[in-house]
Amino acid sequence: MSDPNTLSLPDNASLFTRLRVARQCLEVLKDDPTNPTCGQLINICLDLNVYASLAQQLRRSEEGRRMLSERPSLQGKELDLDALERLPEGTLGHGFARYFRDNKISPFETTLELKNDIDFIGKRYRETHDLLHVLTGYATDVMGEMELQAYALGNLGIHTAKLILLFSAVEHFKAPQSGVGRSEFLRRVGAAYRRGRASQQFLGFRFEHHWETPVATLSARLCAPAQRMN
Structure with missing residues (x-):
């Protein structure tokens, strides 16, 4: 290895x-x-x-x-989750901190040197992944992660998301997970992709300036409405 x-x-x-x-x-x-x-x-x-x-x-x-x-930077070492969690309930900061507590995970960290703007964009994309969960409402289970990958593909055209979605679709069709059938999997991924395409590009947004802004306000500003699933 x-x-x-x-x-x-x-x-x-x-x-x-x-x-x-x-x-x-x-x-x-x-x-x-x-x-x-x-x-x-x-x-x-x-x-x-x-x-x-x-x-x-x-x-x-x-x-x-x-x-x-x-x-x-939105790396873990730059974030004071305790302070963010003390912000009013419903704000981005509070919701972001609770997201990590509730899912028992830690913020993104990397030791990769930023040599140019492309390195920064790659880092920023990884850092905003968890924020997008909060704003879009997509869960952190397998299906929710695939919806978020499809959203990022639609919004930014990320090739890595294509690879992840392809691999996940193959694995899911072999053995469906979480009670989600093949047709529902494709329907939800397709809806998330279209939602991403219809939404404002998120990568250039300064989330760190909006910790006290309500999640609902930012979601309405940045994200197209989620398609209702019958």
């Missing part, structure tokens, strides 16, 4: 190099699925062009250029 401490992606890496590093990361993630370095590195390997396009879009606005310059 590859040593995650030695894995890196050279500047201006070719497609072949990116695929090689991605394969090495997959070897690590099979035994260590929460490895923060490989988790971010495989995203950059597969979504380098997507992240480059997103960075270019951010540079078109003053706020986007400020974000790329300041590179705000």
